[in-house]
Amino acid sequence: MRTTLFLFAALAAVLHTVAAEPQTAPAETPGMTRIFNGKDLTGWEGDPSLWSVKDGAIRGETTAENPAQGNTFLIWKDGTTKDFELRLSFRCTAANNSGIQYRSTRLQSKPGAKNQWRLKGYQHEIRNEQKLPNVAGFIYDEGGKRGRICLVGEQAIWTDGKKQVQASLIDGEAFKALFKLNDWNDVVIVAKGNHMRHYLNGRLILDFTDDPALALLDGVLGLQLHAGRPMWAEFKDIRIKTLE
Numbered sequence: 001m002r003t004t005l006f007l008f009a010a011l012a013a014v015l016h017t018v019a020a021e022p023q024t025a026p027a028e029t030p031g032m033t034r035i036f037n038g039k040d041l042t043g044w045e046g047d048p049s050l051w052s053v054k055d056g057a058i059r060g061e062t063t064a065e066n067p068a069q070g071n072t073f074l075i076w077k078d079g080t081t082k083d084f085e086l087r088l089s090f091r092c093t094a095a096n097n098s099g100i101q102y103r104s105t106r107l108q109s110k111p112g113a114k115n116q117w118r119l120k121g122y123q124h125e126i127r128n129e130q131k132l133p134n135v136a137g138f139i140y141d142e143g144g145k146r147g148r149i150c151l152v153g154e155q156a157i158w159t160d161g162k163k164q165v166q167a168s169l170i171d172g173e174a175f176k177a178l179f180k181l182n183d184w185n186d187v188v189i190v191a192k193g194n195h196m197r198h199y200l201n202g203r204l205i206l207d208f209t210d211d212p213a214l215a216l217l218d219g220v221l222g223l224q225l226h227a228g229r230p231m232w233a234e235f236k237d238i239r240i241k242t243l244e
Contacts, residue, residue, distance in 0.1 A: 020155055020167040022174075023204035025188045029085050032239040035076055046074035046117050050225055054234070060098070060225040061232035069115040071142070073101055073222035082218040083243040086189045089236050090126055090136075091182070096231035098126035101142060101222035102189065119222050120144060124189055124198055126224070126233060130176045136185065137198050137205045142224075150208040152198075158211040170205050178203055184236075192243055193217065 035043060038056045051060050051074045062068045081102040092098050104121025120143025127136045137152040150156050152175065155167040170178070178201050179185060188199035194215035198206040210216075223235055 020169050022170070025199040025202045025204070026190070028087060029241050029243075032085070032087065032241040034237075034239045035078065036236070036238040038236070041074070043076065043078045044074050045077050046223075047072055047115070057234040057236040058223065058238075059232060059234045060223065061230075062096075062225055063230045067230070068225050068227045069113075070118065070227050072115050072225050072227075073117045073119045074225075075106065075117055075119065076221040079221070079240070079242075080218050081191065081221050081240075083192045084190075084240055085243060086221070086238075086240045087187065088238040089184045089186050090234065091184045092126055092128045092233035093231050094128040096226050096229045098226060098231070098233035099140065099142065099224035100124040100126065100187065100189070101220070101224060102191065103216040103219040104142070104222060105219055107143065117222075118143075119220065119224075121216050121219050122149075122196070123224065124187065128181060130179050130181055132172045132175055135175060135179065137187075137200050139196065139198070139206065139208055146214075149210075150206055152205045155207040157209045158214065167207075169207065170203065175205070178205075190243075 036058060040053055041051060049066060050062060101119045101121060101123050104119040107118040107120055109116045109118060123140040123142040125136055125138045125140050127134060129135050133151045135152050139149040141147055141149050153168055153170045154165050155169055156163050156165045186201050190197045194210040194212055196208050197204060
């Protein structure tokens with residue numbers, strides 16, 4: 001009996017150490033730069049048949065008649081994402097998924113290819129879903145081999161060729177209450193060195209430290225339209241600041 005009680009106590013202690021207290025997003029850093037003017041796509045580059053501005057938001061949309069030729073991106077031309085704080089709002093349909101690409105590399109396309117806007121690198125997933133793990137916020141290795149590098153709710157590190165989860169930041173019930181289905185959701189991404197944090201609607205939902213040998217430390221910023229089923233995604237209030 002004493003052994004059983006000891007085991008339960010030990011398990012409770014372990015669970016307590018891996019369950020992180022909810023953390024709120026930091027206050028917005030002064031001096032952030034708005035990189036979307038709310039009127040047109042000045043400073044951005046993408047397929048003009050898929051990207052436009054509607055009601056003050058960037059809108060990417062595919063249809064059955066005008067599909068994406070593979071995953072395609074609207075790419076910010078005026079800066080990169082070394083150490084940075086990025087803030088924006090998004091909404092999308094549930095028919096497909098989108099993403100915020102950062103520290104990414106532009107891939108070479110064949111001459112004459114319809115899709116000249118391809119990226120590989122870290123992607124902050126965008127989805128209009130509430131059930132873990134297929135939700136907005138996880139890190140996906142777009143164009144790479146690691147797939148879903150870190151999931152929503154995880155505080156994790158990548159070491160010895162794999163992910164090691166150290167703490168739980170949010171569970172399924174709390175995420176469902178946090179996410180605004182069919183509405184605008186606020187994103188904050190803070191990245192310094194190989195450490196990245198994703199916040200949704202004011203709460204920390206992912207904290208990831210990459211292996212220094214694998215970490216992407218700089219690259220371009222982009223917004224994704226995913227190949228496949230017709231979809232749309234919208235982004236607004238996009239602002240960024242380089243961190244010292």
